[in-house]
Amino acid sequence: MTYPSSTTTIHERAADWAGADVQGTQIHAEAISLAPGLTTGTLTSAPLTVTAFDELVPSWNAVTPGAGSVTVEVRARVGAEWSRWYSFGTWSSAEGRSSVNGxxxxxxxxxxxxxxxSKQATSYQYRVTLRGQGTTLRLLAFNTSERARRSAGLGQASDKTAWGKVNDVPQRSQMIYPDGGEVWCSPTSVSMILAARGIDIKVPQAARATYDRAYDGTGNWSFNAAYAGSLGQRAYVTRLPSLAAAEKFTGAGIPLAVSLGWKKGELPGAAIATSSGHLMVLIGFDKAGNPVLNDPAAPSNDTVRRTYPRAAFEKLWLTHSGGLSYVIGE
Structure with missing residues (x-):
């Protein structure tokens, strides 16, 4: 999907990997796996050309049995020069998953x-490494965006067809867990969406399964999408330009985990006074077009459902994260 300030490119079929260099891996109709008898292998994509960008967020869906793992790396071409390969860490459903600091x-x-x-690029290339027998990659997604245009879609007119539709998503508070729940907004949001899709993962379990050792927390966007993907969901990270664009998802029955931040008084009715970065689930819109959220920062499960003013919410979402959203189950 392409918007003025953001492009999300998804690779999940054999044709999407055309021209890739494979070393110890093999391409199937809808997946990448290790070649028979091998325990490690790589796939390096052909260079991809997109609208000019200065930020990139990857996401992936993989199955990593046992101690299997996946590493995703990206390099960008700025002008005539390629950057180094940057690593987004090692993902595994087992313990020890970690991003890379420094x-x-x-x-x-x-x-x-x-x-x-540091400067805009128009091309990037990715390299994925698979480890462990049975490790399979089903989806790779890359969101590229231009920071200076994050708010370009603010106030975009809605066609109003999704107004008055609120999806049924179980309400779960992160705040009822005394052992770190105050910082579990991302896995709590993911667990709510999974529950709506019939996968009842408890919040502490989701937190353990998304914990990033280097980050020392559960808020790694890529790892949260990977976790939902490991449970059989089609999950990826994107950036949307407006609430009007988000309505296309909620109107189709797809709730979104969205990231925003605010200072005291900026978000009327907020469950907490301020946040430097918080995930909640956009489940629909009321009849006036205001977004309806399951906000895990609420003090109890039965107070999670919130309706926030449209203009204030949209501004905080776009200016803080550029409309960052988890799409799970599309």
Whole structure:
């Protein structure tokens, strides 16, 4: 999907990997796996050309049995020069998953799940490494965006067809868990969406399964999408330009986990006074077009459902994260 400020490219079929260099891997109709008898292998894509960008967020869906794992790396071409390969860490359903700290040079830096470039690029290339028998990759997605245009879609007119439709998503508070729940907004949001799709994963389990050792937390966007993907869902990270664009998902029955931040007084009715970055689930819109959320920062499960003013919410979502959203189950 392509918007003025953001492009999300999804690779999940054999044709999407045409021209890739494979070393110890094999391409199937809808997946990548290791070649028979091998325990490690790579696939390096052909260069991809997109609208100019200075941020990139990857996501992937993989099955990693036992101690199997997947590593995703990206490099960008700025002008005539390629950057180094930047790593987004090692993903595994087993313990020990980790992003990589300290990746910063003149071309850019990786902030856990986000590559931020010093200058705009129009091409990138990715390399994925599979380890362990049975490890299979089903989907790779790359969101590229331009930071300066994050708010370009603010106030975009809605066709109103999704107004008055609210999806049934179980309400779950992160705050009822005394052992770290206050920072579990991302896995709590994922667990709510999974529950709506018939997969009842408890919040502490989701938190353990998304914990990033280097980040020392559960908020890695790529890892949260990977976790939903490991449970058989089609899940990826994208950036949407407006609530009007988000309505296309909620109107189709697809709730979104969305990331925003706010200062005191900026989000009327907020479950917490301020946040430097918080995930909640956009489940629909009321009849006036205001977004209806399952906000896991609420103090109890039965107070999670919230309706926030449309203009204030949209501004905070776009200015904070550029409309970042998890799409799970599309």
């Amino acid at each position: 990746q910063k040079d003149s071309a850019g830096q990786v902030m856990t799940d986000t590559l931020r470039l």
